[in-house]
Amino acid sequence: MLDFILLHKEILLTIVVFLPFISAILAGFNATLRPSKILGYICSIFITSSFLLTCLLIYILVKTDIQSFHVFLWDFIATGQFQVSFSLMFDKINAIMFLVVTLVSTMVHFYSIGYMEHDAGFNRFFSYLGGFVFSMLLLVGGDNLLILFIGWEGVGTCSYLLIGFWYKRKKANEASIEAFVMNRIADLGMLLGIFLTYWTLGSLSYHDIFLTLANNPPKDSVMTWIAILLFIGAMGKSAQFPLHTWLANAMEGPTPVSALIHAATMVTAGVYLVVRLAPIYNVVPHVAYFIASLGAFVAIFASLMAIVNRDLKRIIAYSTLSQLGYMFVATGLGAYWIALFHLFTHAFFKSLLFLGAGNVMHAMHDKLDITKMGALAKPLKTSMVFMLIGSIALCGIPPLAGYYSKDKILEVAYAQHEYIIWTILLIGAVCTAFYSFRLFTLVFIAPKNHNEHPHEASKVMLFAMTPLAILACIAGIFHIQFETFLSSALVPLIIHIKEQTLLIILTLGLIIVSIISAYFIYKKGYQEKHRYNILHKILSNEYYIPKLYNMLFVKPFSLCSEFLYHIVDMGIIDKMVDSIGKFIVFLSYLLRPIQNGNLSSMLRLMSLGVIVLLFITLLYFILL
Template identity: 60%
Template sequence: MSFLSDFDYILLLSLVIFSPLLGAVYGAFWGNRQKSLQVGIFNSFLIFISFISSVILFISAANGVKIEFQLMDWMVLGDFRSHFSFGLDSISATMILIVSLVSFLVHVYSIGYMSDDKGFNRYFSYLSGFVFSMMILVMSDNFLGLFIGWEGVGLCSYLLIGFWYKRESANNASIEAFVMNRIADLGMLLGIMMIYWMFGTLKYSEVFSMLQNANFSNTSITIAGLLLFIGAMGKSAQFPLHTWLANAMEGPTPVSALIHAATMVTAGVYLIIRAHPLYDLIPQVGYFIACLGAFVAIFGASMALVNKDLKRIIAYSTLSQLGYMFVAAGLGVYWVALFHLFTHAFFKSLLFLGAGNVMHAMEDKLDITKMGGLFKPLKITAVFMTIASVALCGIYPFAGFFSKDKILEISFGSGHHILWLILLIAAVFTAFYSFRLLMLVFFAPKVHDIHHPHEAKSFMLWSMFPLVILAIIAGLFEEGFSYFISQSIPNAKDFQTPVLLLIAITTALSVISAIYAILRYRNGYKSPANEKERNFLHKLLLNQYYIPQLYKKIFIRPYARIADFLWQKIEIKIIDAIVDSIGKMLMSLSRTLQYLQTGNLTQSLRLMSFGVFIMLVFAIIGFWR
């Protein structure tokens, strides 16, 4: 049922996509000037316009409206034609609602968080550009448009992770994120090329229609699906392309909230959901995705168990939760993957923004073992982060319970009991590290030397409040969400499972794990019980299973040696030597020939006469021949 005209829908789509672009351009004009508060306010207002437009489009999509909007021809190269075009269905409507809401709240929060930063204007330009790229990614109706948004998100993440470019650690983290994603994006680009080679088009509707109505080689479809998933692995930081995610914490904390909750890392999950007709035909690839997701769920959670860095613990929880999403998508229950993405966006952004409040109070210190006693000065932040942590643990009736437990039910009900067990262990780990963080930051005895830690500005807390509400109630929309997404993914699977028993097991173990964390860390980190944890397993987890060190030995150091060899032996001794020799030869020749241009008229006449004589000699020789 349509309530608006076609022009109205096109206008709304344009506002959703291009309002953030206007903010990015506007902020760029002020980029090299002193901080201007109006840049943050104006950009936040533009994102708010995008959010309101997204709400209207979401309501329209819920009433069965589907929109296709072609802005212009983009590439016309022989037989290849691609349009700069967009589409709206229940999947993209959900994504733009999540992205615009979280982005708006992060923009408002950032006005306070970045208030004393000299790069205030530049920050908002990058942040709005990030939102624009994500909107292009989720609204495009073809794989090539998705790829452009995909690369735009990668570029903006590079700029934002390395925002404080004078820090060597920030530069290294931004380069790592950029390079790691470029490696994965090569696989995705090859997958897109293969899709065009198979179908002769990149438009979703045409590709998926051909998949249903024609016979294609299963091998070709499998290869295309795997190549696309390689791109998803990089963007969503799946093993072994995961190391950039924790290091990305070098950027401003609101950026972490946006990357982890609504934009970059969720793009890989969105890709699998969007290409679901392709993955339905290759269940073996789906099973591989589910297995990898389960491994990443427990892998990320295990590293969070012992980490001391406030933001890295939350980052590892994102890694773990992305694993849950990929399990659901890999098992073919795409709406549950999207539902967990939906609920996760709210409590994860709330956790990161709460971490930003703690960082400001602690003068940017991040070691949770050196905090404690912050509940009294940061009561509101403590309450907010506790709500977000309970939602993350999947405790009823908070949002995470409905989506996270649904994935556990699917794993068990589909007969994948090992996947269920792995996810159950990951849930137990999640409860432990979440309450470990809360205890050491807020409730354990004070061990820091900050005299007067203070709460964030009131408007920053108000910007977090909608996330608090959604972290509590978002799960209640499960039934309506399932029906809504069924408009685009009609083949939703249903499994017969002992739901109440599974919920009881998961909840009981999570609560026990949380209570254990509370008891263990009620006296702080340096209690006698915690002095004994310096064993091999603890060191293994604290060093991320030594994978970064392994990558350094296998890839980085050999590459550095090759680069140094090429620089010293090839570039300097051969290439530079050849170029320098040409320059020296020309300089020598110019010194030799400079006597021909002395400015002496008599000498010039002699040279001219000699030249005429030579020409005559050659003319006579030519004549006699």
Template identity: 45%
Template sequence: MQTDLHLFAAAILLPLAGAVVAGLGGRLMGDTLAKAVTLLCMGAATVCGIGALWGGWTSGFGPYAVPLADWVNAGGFHATWTLRFDTLSVTMSAMVLCVSLLVHCYSVGYMSHETMPVYRFFAYLSLFTFAMLMLVSSSDLIQLFFGWEGVGLASYLLIGYWYDRPAATAAAIKAFVVNRVADLFFIVGIGLIYVLFHSVRYDEIFAAVPQAAGAFYTLFGHSFPMLEVICFLLFIGAMGKSAQLFLHTWLPDAMEGPTPVSALIHAATMVTAGVFLMARMSPLLEVAPNTRLFIIFIGATTCFFAATVGMVQPDIKRTIAYSTCSQLGYMFAAVGVGAYQVAIFHLTTHAFFKALLFLGAGSVIHAMHDEQNMFRMGGLWKKLPLTYGVMWIGSLALAGVFPFAGYWSKDAILNALWAADGRMSHYAWMLGVITAFLTAFYSWRLLFLVFHRAPADVQKRDAAHESPLFMSVPLVLLAIGAVVSGLVLAPYYIGAQQSAFWQGSIFNAPGNTIMETFEQVPGVVALLPSLVALVGIALAFLFYIASPGLPEALARSCGPVYRFLLNKWYFDELYEHIFVKPYAAIARFLWKDGEEGAVEGLPRDLVRATASGAVDAVRLQTGSIALYAFTMLAGLVVVLTVALCG
């Protein structure tokens, strides 16, 4: 077991080593050597991560602690840098490492023609991976928050990598600001946890949950269950990082970054941090039923919202981005009904097929000379046969078609929502089934527009060619994961072996039997998601192959609805009027009237008064002795008069 723990520590630290060497020494080493260093470190880290997973699988996951160093020692508060070796942390780490390694390899080919320094890009990728690994391997909330903010910083750097493009810098700032709003709630939640439990360590917090279940928090004269308040605050933090409804607006804009960034951040890692947080905090959520109802509502509504927007987006990357937002909604809905293992199962399978779709889209964009509008593509299936094949695999997995990965995990979520047997869970199930139809529709809309319809630009189509080996190999490996990961992992994540596999790293209260009952839903309920997915595929074929004029006619006849969806339910415009413009007006007032008018104006006015007084004083200096004598005499008369009258 000691060997497994050492492998786990190496897996966490090696990406940091690659980031430091490439980031600090890249200018001297050059891009080629910097890429080689980061790839070598990521490869070694992935081998160590898989070795640690295998060791835990065969010998047991503990949990075990891997102490690295003292961190914070202030007064009575003491926090150490300690890695947590349990099923949840090790499986998440292995998944992150595998996807990140493939993204690093893919980036070698994708960024080969980049004119800006590429060593920075690879350093940022490795830094992001290290921060995500710190997050999932944390043993306390301080380390988790460190990783949480680390992925936020690294995503800012990666989204804004092309800093000479105004759209990219604006998207990076937007992602950073929106996440800071959510993180404020998260850090307040951590503070309340420390107030209630006098600790930030998971083991100590979870052990004290039964004693804290009766604690209340008073706000504005009203009392609220303390654990409900804490879980609500933590979930708001998760909503920002995982782009849930109301805090989702940063995600589509983040597509301004390079495509490998989209695959890494928006498929397998950063956006899933919120789901991981909820699974890690399962002992608290189990005694916060009202918060779980709120999680179901937000997850299901996000699921449906993002799918409706994805149906009409012209940009290939934005379509896949909204798909990510929708799939995250499924995961949170599963968390809400207490099926945390099912949520993590979908998180894992989704990492493979969504990274595959993003990288496949990158291959198309690369072949089309940076074109991202799907309506300017078409007829590419013969020119990009490998990309075409893997995009079909990714879409089949996303749509939940048997036996691809998404079938096992997404259908398990829908079955769990039905089995939970409550109004909110049935609301989520209904929206989830509708979303399954919409998902299949927009997935095949993408395939038909990009690969099958008549090419909009024949010259670009004829010049397109398959991606180089560095880009093709990751696509093939991710496609294998999209095919087999659901079938291979199902027995351990949701089957008979799941209880022994998770070994308490995810907690289900004695009254929470969802993991046993979700497999007992009626056959028609279990079959319905697959049926509606096939209907969605057939409808996409009708719209974009059989009758290609139908979508345009429908958009004209349903103009308001089409514009509503195309403009993403007008969330950006709404926030512009509610938050951005008032904030800008207040900032302008404080700048012009406050800083320039008062802070800078007061010294300026004093200077003017002093200068004016000096000018007046100079006028008194006439050089006439008679005038001076008369003035002195007048002053003497005044003084004597005052003295005598007093």
């Protein structure tokens, strides 16, 4: 079996990447036809096949000494000295991403069969999902920055389509445009970084870039700019401040989209980029420290917004934003394998929470205000258990997955004497516990505050959530194996903390106090008096940043567009085009009499034309 896999590993990798593309094409050809559950299952089987083949490829890396292998497909660009191939690679770093993307995508595909079954755009939805998964696999599977960028733009385009899936809703359209534009701004920085990388290091291939850095590193100033520009792209995709506003608004898309894009795949692309380019960030430690500082800021910045928000999906979205901050702290402090490990565990419990939120929405006829819910524990028993598992894992309580990954980030910050960052992350962890169980209490335990008749989700939806719930429980236990697996690809960070036990006790103690506080504050329902607190108002309005952006960018741009439309477009360009048309019409009126159908008149005009032509010719020769 192993020999067969080794012999065909390049073919298997190509199949893994392109199966979702085939799924997207198949669903796309049926997009305008009647919704078909069979099509949904076929597309899900394609993604499942990608997941199973990924497991086989990881088996190769575990059982053999192979560190990586490449698949050359074709020459992508070959002009002069600029040579870039369309080729794929599989190593221990992107193996983790392949596993996460294909596994979560499989569960989301099966979940969507039940969630979207009554939607007229069912087939179109699966086409977009397939395209998104293909783009994400291309992003993590490419062996050079250009292929990564193609996948990067692909996930951006598919996220635009998925967020604005219900295009008849104005808010969905606005959210999709905001996500697209915000990411285009960041991607410009990334593209400049790619250009500068080629200009400085002479290649876009990861292998060549890292080899040049090891043997002939450029000046620090150039490497600083490369690191900053590439990180700007990561800031956009991973919604880091100040390019964060699109993430919460993206909740206008269907809930499976939230689970796929905003929990496990697209938003983690920025973290993957920094981990993949670790040798670049290792030579510019000041940029790496900035990344860690920004991540710590975002971790508390987003947590505080989640504490006061009343929208079910937005709270989980802010939680994602906060956890991405933790991942960037780990990358900035050089703990790359820990960042990847938290990315790995987070994907399972966060997608579980989003899908659980989808079950609640189904039961509540798409209502999202958690203060208008309550007493859903009995009708939604299974969903409640799943969301409880996800919440405990998110809080970082042992033995669930979040404890093993998030606590390690706190330990790294403390071990490197970054006490300010550690304190901020600790406060963020306490806030996470509070808003997680605030949500859980108001939705499932608080007194009933609605007139709905809730019901549990369909079996296929619960089936899709079960593997995620299991992994949210057990994935963290394999942290030693995870570190061993990545030890040859990323330098393992050995943590020596004498007070490690005391730190764990302190963290867990504060988290448990926070959970108990949330329960007792909200077990009787939401108190309206909190609305009038000034801090509450600031946090509810997202620190007024969206309004500031609207005032500084959106309104001036709109006014400029209106001016150009009325003065330049309609006043000058349109009138010039109209004038040409009017002149031709006027000319046609003048020349109409000569087209009277009289043969004698036509002969006279023809003769006159010949005479004029002869006269001009004679004049030309005389003057010559």
